[in-house]
Amino acid sequence: MRARQQLDTKVRDRTTHVRGVGTSPPRPDAPLKVLGRFAYASDLEIDGMLWGATVRSPHPRARISGIDISQALAIRGVATVLTAEDVPGHRFYGIKVADQPVLATHEVRYVGEPVAIVAADHPETARRAIEAVRVDYEVRAPMTDPEEALSGAGDLIDPGGNVARHVRIRHGDVSSARSRAEVVVRGEYASGVQDPAFLGPEAGLAVPDGSGGVDLYVAAQWIHDDRRQVAAALGLDPSRVRLTLSGVGGAFGGREDLSVHIHACMLALRIGRPVKMTYNREESFVGHVHRHPSRIRVELGARRDGTLVYSKVRLLLDGGAYTSTSRIVIANASYFAAGAYKVDHVEIDGYAVYTNNPPRGAMRGFGAVQACYAIESAMDSLAGELDMDPVELRICNAIQEGDLLPTGQGVDGPTPTRELLEHLRRLPLPSDRLVAGEDLRRLPGGVGNTTHGEAVVRGVGYALGMKAIGFSGGVDDISTARVSVSVAGGRPVAEVYSAASECGQGIVAVQAQIVRTELGIDSVTVRPADTDIGDAGSSAASRQTWMTGGAVEGACHGVRELILERAARRLGRSQGDLVLTPRGIMTPGEGEALLHLADLLCHDTIEHTFVYHHRPTEPIDDVRGQGDAHIAFAYAAHRAVVDVDTELGLVRVVELATAQDVGKAMNPQAVEGQIEGGSAQGLGLALLEEVQVEDGFVKNASFTDYLIPTILDMPPMDVRLFEFPHPDSPYGLNGVGEPPTLSSTPAIVNALRDATGLDLPRVPVRPTDLIASLHGDGSPGG
Amino acid sequence: MLIEVTVNGRRRTAENVWAGESLLYVLRERLGLRGSKDACEQGECGSCSVYLDGDLVCACLVSAGQADGAEVVTVEGLADGESLHPIQQAYVSEGAVQCGFCTPGLILATHCLLEANSDPSDDEIREALAGNLCRCTGYEKIVSAVRLAAMETAVG
Structure with a gap:
């Protein structure tokens, strides 16, 4: 109720615009995208530009004893070749910790690490040039096993030690609670390496400004933080480095770290000409970070009636060669390692370690995906041990508002865990009768014609997920927006200036919707994002609609005040008597506009800039991991129905249903799109997607060998949006991008377990894991 | 050459x-x-x-x-000047476009499907578009867009 009352006071001046908040107007960039005219970073071109390319390490671990660039420089068409010595500023960069060399100096720590860069007049010339750069390596034995890295027995990968971070959370007293548990289950769950696999490759165009500065047009998630890192590496004041967001072909966390940014700028500044860099797909697989592979041990103790007594979890994430976001990914995994459940006694130890594998970092869900897969697997295992319905077990333990998290923070905001599960449980199940002559496309193996129903078994699985929205742990995260109103063609028009990164999620549409709702102005243009505008923060952590939505709303309020102030002067009325509506300036209750906005403004522009802050948080402490670290929480649940061919291990997901509390569906169509797309990535992790890394080498760096779900792999989805308004956010909205990626994976794997009776301790589940006859003891190898 | x-x-x-x-x-x-x-x-x-x-x-x-x-x-080559082809319009109105990188290929694949089969079933839509990867949408709205485009082209 509290939420609703607060909202009521905020909505007084809002309009109900037909293309405002809560509606689904077409996104403004869609026409250009369907016409093929939308300019992605890889589409950029400018007269006289050269092509950059990157020399990368072929070894997971080696010392560099020498680099000879002379043969590369001798190739016709090659303009320059640069190495670490040419880095003008700081030689190390990183989103959180500056530990990654811009170009390798004396050592390389992973296959694919950049060692040198070239610029040439044709991409093929550039490719030949990188092959002509001679690098002398003294190859060393790599350390690629995260357990070995954690044990401290092996060599140091990082001078600071091989543990990037240990997160220790202690809540209640697990050792004394153990004796009260009547049923205990233990399991170890592993997940493979998932690739963000955005379709638009890493790309950027750097243009020297002629006076020592540079303009960079690039696909990114947070151009202001990128600028901070680029400027430091270039040794330039940030004001001399301007970033403009170009078209982003998907991101999913994989564009949080820099890719081409510094390299393209270095080349362009050195030769005084524009330089474009684009990775091909193979390079892209090492050109961005992946989701951390995980090994998570879960021990759950419960009473016979199903009440959870304690939870003890150890998480190990392989962070690869450099830090990237590993320290906060492991924190996020640890925060939610006990799941969306009330447990009074919890011990969590989360470790992220350095190895000689490619760096791992942000990907949609940010550690909570791996944790959710593990805890939701353990919950099904506990339900089996208790001989209890898995949904009932979840409902009876589901976290509620006011319950304490393992970090000691009381859960606040809408917490409809039970409603989500109840909804899914009540949904009718698809028919499980295989009709004679069933379309092959509806059977495992599809038109491969591998079965007509023989040896096919059905399973149903559920999972519930919980994640924090926005940046946790004491960060004062902001977003800035400026809204201006003027008159064009006799009508009021609005412009939004925001550096929020549009990666496909639809923030451009939502910003315009907010302006229409707040100011009643139909014609709204969202200007391109660049660093001349204030910082909007990252399109990450499911935060952008909340944060930038709040900034745009605040800017609109400022503009509205200025308009009404001016109108009050003009009309000789009290400002408090006036409201701004789509028809003009009015007094409440009167039918006629007193003044049209266009007449009030004439040739003037009214604008306001607003900086939005979320509520303050604090970091957790190092000893017991306690602290009010989070802004808000979001919840989603999935039900999966699968058919498994137990002879061939082939799977067809028959249906994927989901329920999610989105607070307020700002643009229902876009919200559904986020949920459907996020669920598909969860399906990929459950069944298909794994970057196979052996001894530090990626073995499947292509879309031929790394399988993302096709339209045939995705079942029809049943998406139910719940809208319980969040008391702290603009419009009551909640973050929506990541939660669907949490519960999708374990729901599918729980369905596979239900169908086969197998333990399935590892994702992605491979066909050989599902063939019962290969696993006499019911426990497939891992 | x-x-x-x-x-x-x-x-x-x-x-x-x-x-x-x-x-x-x-x-x-x-x-x-x-x-x-x-x-x-x-x-x-x-x-x-x-x-x-x-x-x-x-x-x-x-x-x-x-x-x-x-x-x-x-x-x-699909649009007639500035006015979108019905398939393009269907992708816009059904929300089948997110990052949009896959969209041009999917629009042509949809065109190819509808040329051969003006009233495809969902199974036929999925089979025809199986060669086009999309990382953002989960395909649900793409299927809707193809259904709408089929209807619009049939009417047109």
């Missing part, structure tokens, strides 16, 4: 084409038609789908020399 190709009804030539160049490279870098996207260079993702003499192909797998003298239709 010199390549002559008819693209979207216009005769175009590209000079000094290197023998290793693909039709996709010629379209994008030499003719400035960047609607066809380059996402995998292996014919796996369908983002570069174009019609080559009436067949839907991945332009990344066609060498430039193979396209000499051919008729090519790209995504830029």
Whole structure:
């Protein structure tokens, strides 16, 4: 109720615009995208530009004893070749910790690490040039096993030690609670390496400004933080480095770290000409970070009636060669390692370690995906041990508002865990009768014609997920927006200036919707994002609609005040008597506009800039991991129905249903799109997607060998949006991008377990894991 | 070498084409038609789908020399001036576009499907579009867009 009352006071001046908040107007960039005219970073071109390319390490671990660039420089068409010595500023960069060399100096720590860069007049010339750069390596034995890295027995990968971070959370007293548990289950769950696999490759165009500065047009998630890192590496004041967001072909966390940014700028500044860099797909697989592979041990103790007594979890994430976001990914995994459940006694130890594998970092869900897969697997295992319905077990333990998290923070905001599960449980199940002559496309193996129903078994699985929205742990995260109103063609028009990164999620549409709702102005243009505008923060952590939505709303309020102030002067009325509506300036209750906005403004522009802050948080402490670290929480649940061919291990997901509390569906169509797309990535992790890394080498760096779900792999989805308004956010909205990626994976794997009776301790589940006859003891190898 | 190709009804030539160049490279870098996207260079993702003499192909797998003298239709050739083709309009209105990188290829694949089958079932839609990867949408709204486009084209 509290939420609703607060909202009521905020909505007084809002309009109900037909293309405002809560509606689904077409996104403004869609026409250009369907016409093929939308300019992605890889589409950029400018007269006289050269092509950059990157020399990368072929070894997971080696010392560099020498680099000879002379043969590369001798190739016709090659303009320059640069190495670490040419880095003008700081030689190390990183989103959180500056530990990654811009170009390798004396050592390389992973296959694919950049060692040198070239610029040439044709991409093929550039490719030949990188092959002509001679690098002398003294190859060393790599350390690629995260357990070995954690044990401290092996060599140091990082001078600071091989543990990037240990997160220790202690809540209640697990050792004394153990004796009260009547049923205990233990399991170890592993997940493979998932690739963000955005379709638009890493790309950027750097243009020297002629006076020592540079303009960079690039696909990114947070151009202001990128600028901070680029400027430091270039040794330039940030004001001399301007970033403009170009078209982003998907991101999913994989564009949080820099890719081409510094390299393209270095080349362009050195030769005084524009330089474009684009990775091909193979390079892209090492050109961005992946989701951390995980090994998570879960021990759950419960009473016979199903009440959870304690939870003890150890998480190990392989962070690869450099830090990237590993320290906060492991924190996020640890925060939610006990799941969306009330447990009074919890011990969590989360470790992220350095190895000689490619760096791992942000990907949609940010550690909570791996944790959710593990805890939701353990919950099904506990339900089996208790001989209890898995949904009932979840409902009876589901976290509620006011319950304490393992970090000691009381859960606040809408917490409809039970409603989500109840909804899914009540949904009718698809028919499980295989009709004679069933379309092959509806059977495992599809038109491969591998079965007509023989040896096919059905399973149903559920999972519930919980994640924090926005940046946790004491960060004062902001977003800035400026809204201006003027008159064009006799009508009021609005412009939004925001550096929020549009990666496909639809923030451009939502910003315009907010302006229409707040100011009643139909014609709204969202200007391109660049660093001349204030910082909007990252399109990450499911935060952008909340944060930038709040900034745009605040800017609109400022503009509205200025308009009404001016109108009050003009009309000789009290400002408090006036409201701004789509028809003009009015007094409440009167039918006629007193003044049209266009007449009030004439040739003037009214604008306001607003900086939005979320509520303050604090970091957790190092000893017991306690602290009010989070802004808000979001919840989603999935039900999966699968058919498994137990002879061939082939799977067809028959249906994927989901329920999610989105607070307020700002643009229902876009919200559904986020949920459907996020669920598909969860399906990929459950069944298909794994970057196979052996001894530090990626073995499947292509879309031929790394399988993302096709339209045939995705079942029809049943998406139910719940809208319980969040008391702290603009419009009551909640973050929506990541939660669907949490519960999708374990729901599918729980369905596979239900169908086969197998333990399935590892994702992605491979066909050989599902063939019962290969696993006499019911426990497939891992 | 010199390549002559008819693209979207216009005769175009590209000079000094290197023998290793693909039709996709010629379209994008030499003719400035960047609607066809380059996402995998292996014919796996369908983002570069174009019609080559009436067949839907991945332009990344066609060498430039193979396209000499051919008729090519790209995504830029579908719309009638500024007004969207019904398939394009259906993708916009059904929310089938997010990042949009896969969209040009999917629109051409949809066009190819509807030319052959004006009233496809959902299973037929899924089979026909299985060569086009999308990472954002989960495909649900793409299926809706194809259904709508089929309806609109049937009416039209």
